[in-house]
Each structure stands twice: as C-alpha cells, then as structure tokens.
Amino acid sequence: MTAMIVSSVIFIVALTLIFTEKMNRSITGIAGAALMVGVGTAMEFYSQDEAVAAIDFNTLGLLFGMMILVALLEPTGFFQYLAVWAARLSKGQPVRLMVLLGTVTTILSMFLDNVTTVVLIAPVTVLISEILGLNPVPYLMAEALLSDTGGVATLVGDPPNVLIASAAGFSFNDFLTHSLPIVLVAWLAALFLLRFLFRKDLSEIPANKDAVLELDPDETLHDRKTIKRVLIVLGVAIVFFFIHHNLHIQPSMIALSAAAVALVWVQPDLHETLQRVEWNVLVFFGALFVMVGGLEATGVLHQLAELIGSAGNFSPIIFGVITIWVVAILSAIVDNIPITIALIPVFADLERAGINIQPLWWALAFGAGFGGNGTIIGSTANVFVASLSERTKYPITSQLWNKRGLPVMFVTCLIGSILFVLAYPYLAR
Amino acid sequence: MNVKASMKTRVITVKDTDDLGAAAKKFVKHHVGMLPVINAEGKLVGVLQLRDLLNLVLPDFTRLMEDFDFVNSFGAAGDIQPSKEEVAKKVSEVMEPPVCVEDKCGLNRAFALLHKHNLTDLPVVDAEYCLVGIASRVDVGTAMLKAWEIVSGDQA
Numbered sequence: 024m025t026a027m028i029v030s031s032v033i034f035i036v037a038l039t040l041i042f043t044e045k046m047n048r049s050i051t052g053i054a055g056a057a058l059m060v061g062v063g064t065a066m067e068f069y070s071q072d073e074a075v076a077a078i079d080f081n082t083l084g085l086l087f088g089m090m091i092l093v094a095l096l097e098p099t100g101f102f103q104y105l106a107v108w109a110a111r112l113s114k115g116q117p118v119r120l121m122v123l124l125g126t127v128t129t130i131l132s133m134f135l136d137n138v139t140t141v142v143l144i145a146p147v148t149v150l151i152s153e154i155l156g157l158n159p160v161p162y163l164m165a166e167a168l169l170s171d172t173g174g175v176a177t178l179v180g181d182p183p184n185v186l187i188a189s190a191a192g193f194s195f196n197d198f199l200t201h202s203l204p205i206v207l208v209a210w211l212a213a214l215f216l217l218r219f220l221f222r223k224d225l226s227e228i229p230a231n232k233d234a235v236l237e238l239d240p241d242e243t244l245h246d247r248k249t250i251k252r253v254l255i256v257l258g259v260a261i262v263f264f265f266i267h268h269n270l271h272i273q274p275s276m277i278a279l280s281a282a283a284v285a286l287v288w289v290q291p292d293l294h295e296t297l298q299r300v301e302w303n304v305l306v307f308f309g310a311l312f313v314m315v316g317g318l319e320a321t322g323v324l325h326q327l328a329e330l331i332g333s334a335g336n337f338s339p340i341i342f343g344v345i346t347i348w349v350v351a352i353l354s355a356i357v358d359n360i361p362i363t364i365a366l367i368p369v370f371a372d373l374e375r376a377g378i379n380i381q382p383l384w385w386a387l388a389f390g391a392g393f394g395g396n397g398t399i400i401g402s403t404a405n406v407f408v409a410s411l412s413e414r415t416k417y418p419i420t421s422q423l424w425n426k427r428g429l430p431v432m433f434v435t436c437l438i439g440s441i442l443f444v445l446a447y448p449y450l451a452r
Numbered sequence: 453m454n455v456k457a458s459m460k461t462r463v464i465t466v467k468d469t470d471d472l473g474a475a476a477k478k479f480v481k482h483h484v485g486m487l488p489v490i491n492a493e494g495k496l497v498g499v500l501q502l503r504d505l506l507n508l509v510l511p512d513f514t515r516l517m518e519d520f521d522f523v524n525s526f527g528a529a530g531d532i533q534p535s536k537e538e539v540a541k542k543v544s545e546v547m548e549p550p551v552c553v554e555d556k557c558g559l560n561r562a563f564a565l566l567h568k569h570n571l572t573d574l575p576v577v578d579a580e581y582c583l584v585g586i587a588s589r590v591d592v593g594t595a596m597l598k599a600w601e602i603v604s605g606d607q608a
Contacts, residue, residue: 103519147513150513153526153528154511154526154529233527234525234526237524238522243522
C-alpha cells in the first residue's frame with residue numbers, strides 16, 4: 024500500500040510540474056524516472072531490470088528512425104518549397120491560402136513528425152503573410168490545428184498513435200482503415216470551422232497579391248540530390264508500412280532501416296544531422312516508460328482498471344465516448360504523451376478482465392489527438408506557433424487560442440464521438 | 453601603440469533619455485552607423501546601432517528564417533513605417549550593452565573585439581567609464597597596418 028502511494032505521488036508530482044511548466048518536461052521526466060527506480064529499489068517494489076523492460080523500444084525506434092529522415096530533409100529547403108508552391112497556387116487569396124497551407128502541413132505531418140513540419144512551414148507562413156500584407160495568425164493556427172488533427176489518421180502521424188499501435192498490435196493499415204476515415208471527416212469539419220471563426224481576417228484583401236507570384240519555389244531548394252534520395256527512401260518505407268503486417272516486421276524496424284539506408288546514401292555531416300534529432304522527445308518518452316513502469320509494478324494501474332471496470336455497468340459504447348472526452352480534456356491541459364503511456368497498461372488490464380478493448384484504443388487515439396487542439400499548450404505544434412508569433416507583430420495569446428482552438432477541439436471530439444458510436448460494430452472487430 | 457592614438461575624439465553621442473525619433477535624426481544628420489549612448493554624468497551606458505532602429509521596419513520573417521534569398525520582392529512588407537509608439541520609445545529601451553575599451557588598450561585587442569562582436573565602431577572610455585573617443589574598424593585596422601615593416605619601410 025505504501026509503495027502504491029509513493030509511486031503515485033512521484034508520478035502526480037511529475038505531471039503537475041509538466042502541466043504548470045515549472046520545469047522542462049524532459050528534465051522532469053529524467054528526475055521522476057530516477058526517483059521511481061531509486062525509491063523502487065530501496066522499497067523493493069521496482070527493480071532496475073523491470074525499469075529497462077518497461078521501455079517500449081518499438082516506439083523509441085520508430086520515432087528515432089523517422090526523426091533521422093526528417094533531419095536529413097530539413098536543411099534541403101524541401102518544406103519551404105512546398106509552402107511557397109502552395110502560396111503561389113493560392114494566388115494570394117486568403118481562404119485558398121489557408122486551405123492550401125493547412126493541407127500541405129497536414130499531409131506532411133501524416134508521414135513525418137508534425138512538430139518539425141510546423142517548425143519549418145510556420146516561418147515561411149509569416150513570410151507569405153507579410154509580403155501579402157496579411158495577419159499571419161489564422162494561417163499559423165490553422166497549420167497547428169489541422170496538422171494535429173490530421174496526424175491522428177496514421178500510425179506514424181502522431182506519437183500517441185505510435186504508442187497505441189505498439190501496445191495494441193495495430194498495423195499501419197489498421198489506422199488507414201479505422202482512423203483515417205473518421206479523422207478525414209473531423210479534419211474537414213475543423214477546416215470549415217476555422218474558415219468561420221477567422222471569417223473576418225480571411226475577408227481581408229491582400230495589399231499586394233502579386234508578391235507571392237514573384238516567389239520562385241525552385242530557388243528555395245538547396246540540395247536536390249539529397250531531397251530525391253530521402254524522398255525515395257521515405258516512399259519505399261511507406262510501401263513497407265503498408266505491408267509490414269504481412270511480412271511480420273515491426274514499423275520500428277522499417278523506420279530504422281530506412282534511416283540507415285538514407286544515411287548511407289546521403290552520407291551527411293552526421294553531427295549536424297544528429298543535432299536536428301529531437302532528443303528531448305525521445306528522452307521524455309524513455310523517462311515516462313520507466314516512471315509508468317513503476318506505477319504498474321506497485322499495482323496502482325491495476326487498481327485503476329478495477330475501479331473503471333466496477334464503475335457501474337456502462338455499455339462499452341458509452342465507455343468509449345467517455346474515454347474520448349476525458350482523454351481529450353487531460354491532453355489539452357497536461358500533455359497527451361504521459362496520459363497515453365499511463366492509460367495503456369490500464370487498458371491492457373481491462374482486456375485481461377475480459378473487456379473488448381479494441382474500440383477503446385481508437386477512442387484513446389481520438390481523445391489524445393483531438394484534445395491537443397484545445398489549448399495553447401495542448402500540443403508541441405501549438406506551443407511552437409505561439410512562441411514564434413511572439414516574435415512578430417501579431418502574438419497569439421492563450422485567450423485567442425481558447426476562442427479559436429477550443430471550438431476546434433470541441434467539434435473534432437464531437438465528430439469523433441458520433442462516428443465512434445456509428446462505426447462501433449466495425450471498430451470493435 | 454594603443455587605441456588612443458588612432459581614435460577620433462569628436463564623438464556624436466545620444467542620451468539614454470532621448471527618444472528614437474531624435475536618435476534617427478542624429479544618424480541622418482551626421483551620417484554615422486553607431487551612436488554611443490551616455491547618461492547624465494557622461495558615462496557610457498550603451499550603444500545604439502543603425503540596425504537597432506531599422507529592425508523596427510524590417511519584416512518579421514527576416515528574423516525568423518535562416519534563408520530568404522529566394523524572396524525576390526518583399527511586397528507589402530517592402531515599405532513599412534515605424535509606429536508612433538515605436539519612435540517614442542527611449543533609447544535606453546532598445547540600445548545594446550556597450551562593447552568598449554579603455555584608451556590604453558592595445559590595437560590588436562581592439563581589432564579582435566571589433567571582429568569578434570561584428571562591430572564597425574568601438575567606443576573608447578577612460579578609467580571612470582567616461583567616453584573619450586571612438587575608433588572605427590578602419591581607424592584601428594590601418595593603424596595596425598602602419599606598424600608593418602613592409603608598409604613603414606616603403607614610406608622611408
């Protein structure tokens with residue numbers, strides 16, 4: 024009992040530090056993990072071996088492999104090329120510009136890390152808005168919100184999906200057949216909602232429409248050879264993702280092999296490439312696995328699962344809808360990664376108790392993904408565009424985010440819930 | 453040789469309490485790239501660079517992007533006027549902390565500092581931190597070249 028309390032306190036204090044931003048989330052993670060293992064060893068509820076075993080190397084491998092591919096693509100100007108191309112295609116019309124930039128960012132972030140995508144597209148967005156004479160806020164927010172929403176559609180689009188796929192054994196295609204159709208509807212709804220919420224800004228007439236036509240996408244490209252090579256490797260990797268289940272290989276194996284092939288082919292300055300890898304994300308994941316492993320070892324998560332199992336006889340459909348909303352709210356205010364990592368063992372426990380949790384995994388994915396839209400700190404992409412905007416004439420405040428992002432979270436969760444209920448028999452298979 | 457011998461002693465300065473509009477007029481009138489900022493006691497408290505003022509009208513993306521060579525036209529961002537609030541700001545709000553040397557500083561050290569901090573002019577102060585002169589990159593650099601045997605030998 025003492026062990027349960029101690030491990031819960033460590034985890035809750037860590038979550039609070041992350042939520043209140045008193046300390047960097049990765050530093051909090053490392054400290055919490057070290058404390059969990061230290062106290063666990065001293066009180067004999069959690070051993071070092073168990074801590075290592077708690078780390079899901081599938082997740083870390085997949086994230087690391089994809090990060091290397093993005094890191095190789097980052098300095099080539101490829102992302103700028105796509106943004107400039109979208110701007111030209113829009114002919115400087117605000118609504119078209121929002122749709123095109125939002126679509127480009129979403130498609131990229133379905134296959135690549137969405138934070139990197141937003142990090143690279145957002146500065147070009149400021150550029151495009153400025154030369155047109157428009158306020159960049161609607162475009163920046165649309166990019167963050169739409170890429171967060173769209174990322175839920177694929178296994179590699181969103182870190183919680185990677186975790187869920189690894190725990191539930193979902194394949195890349197499972198996401199395309201189960202998540203993609205629902206996310207597509209939610210994404211379109213988010214787009215129309217943004218069009219409505221920003222109707223005033225989007226009716227602005229650009230001061231200088233022709234300026235975007237003078238931009239030449241070709242001039243943004245620095246290294247066509249690398250782009251070609253990385254895109255070929257990425258394309259082959261995606262083909263392998265489609266068939267990984269039949270080949271009985273893990274997605275992490277594909278991502279790491281793709282990274283290896285790309286590195287051998289491109290032979291970059293490795294120091295520079297590794298600097299572009301988001302180590303703090305990987306460290307945060309590793310630390311959370313170790314911390315949550317401690318919670319599992321003391322039986323806290325088992326208790327939580329029993330509590331959920333005995334909390335009235337919810338129909339599984341209602342339970343799924345509740346999962347979407349509770350996870351969404353927690354993801355909006357804390358961070359969807361610790362929430363997902365902590366809930367996975369709980370769900371696994373429910374499965375052992377004989378509950379069909381197949382649909383719940385999807386509910387978890389929708390909640391974790393759509394919930395991040397709600398607040399300025401709900402996702403890393405949100406945090407990034409907001410801090411970028413602070414360096415421009417149009418800072419995005421958290422009040423503004425609540426006015427524009429919270430409705431997007433509400434609508435995407437609502438559509439997710441409705442479609443979850445309608446598609447329940449299908450999702451439950 | 454020290455920096456005192458190569459510096460200019462007539463220095464155009466601006467007070468920390470002046471506003472940016474007044475500073476802008478001084479830059480234009482005297483055609484200079486940097487103004488040392490002094491307080492009421494004549495002590496050096498900062499420097500105001502041309503770029504500190506021009507940053508007010510440069511588009512935001514020039515600070516956010518590593519590379520914008522491909523932007524052939526700045527469009528609507530090509531002709532920005534600073535706002536009234538911005539030009540009413542005090543010099544002390546936008547000035548940079550001063551990189552300066554004492555008058556007895558050697559030329560080598562002065563040039564290395566100019567190079568390291570990517571400056572064109574170096575304020576020179578006395579032991580009490582009062583401004584006594586200003587030495588440009590060219591002032592310091594040519595004074596150093598003068599000491600080269602190949603240069604001084606030719607003159608002889």
